[in-house]
Amino acid sequence: MYQLKTKETENSVIEFIENVEQPKKREDAYRLLDIFSETTGYPAKMWGPSIIGFGSYHYKYATGHEGDAPLVGFSPRKAKISLYFATGDTAREALLEQLGKHTAGKGCVYINKVADINEDILKELIQQSVQFLKETYPAEE
Template sequence: MYELKTKETENSVIEFIEQIDHPGKREDAYKLLDIFTETTGDPAKMWGPGIIGFGSYHYKYASGHEGDAPLVSFSPRKAKISLYFAPGDDQREALLKDFGKHTSGKGCVYINKVADIDVEILKELIRQSVKFLRETYPVGE
């Protein structure tokens, strides 16, 4: 049976951030920690060795595959900072047009630093992702 690699852990978010070598990336991780915490209202938790997640939901696909994942998360990786949101839709794409310097994939948006983006749009992307996932995967279903 498939085993999820990224699970919630008891590891310290602050200890993880403090281990980031690059001072600018560490500072941005703290900024994102504040933005995500304030916007979601959820405490930060480590998911796997390198993802800081907020809230969680349980998903179950038609294939039978199921698991738990954070509603939104970020990871201050060496090359870029990864921001994880629910997969895109038209509203998300419209927001990303004015987001600032980034690249994006299916569920990820990659930035170099927080100064490159519009923080108000980031907050809206977080709110939109949380709303979408809570509607798609209601608790107790």
């Protein structure tokens, strides 16, 4: 059976950020930590070895595959900083057009540094993603 690699862990977010080698990337990670924490109201948690996630939701696909994932998150990787937002919402694309210098993959948005993007648009993307996922995957009572 498929095992989800990215699970919430008890690892320290601060310890992880402190181990980011590049000082500027470490500084950006702390800035993103503040932005994501303030915008979501959720505490930062490590997901797997390298993703800092906020909140969580349980998804179940038509294929039967299901699991848990953070509502939003980021990872200060060596090459670029990965930002994780929900996919599938048209509002995401409109906001990305206003974000600033970035590239987008299927599920990730990649930036070189926080100074390259509009922080207000980043906050809107975070809020939009959280709202979209909560509506798409309502918590089962």
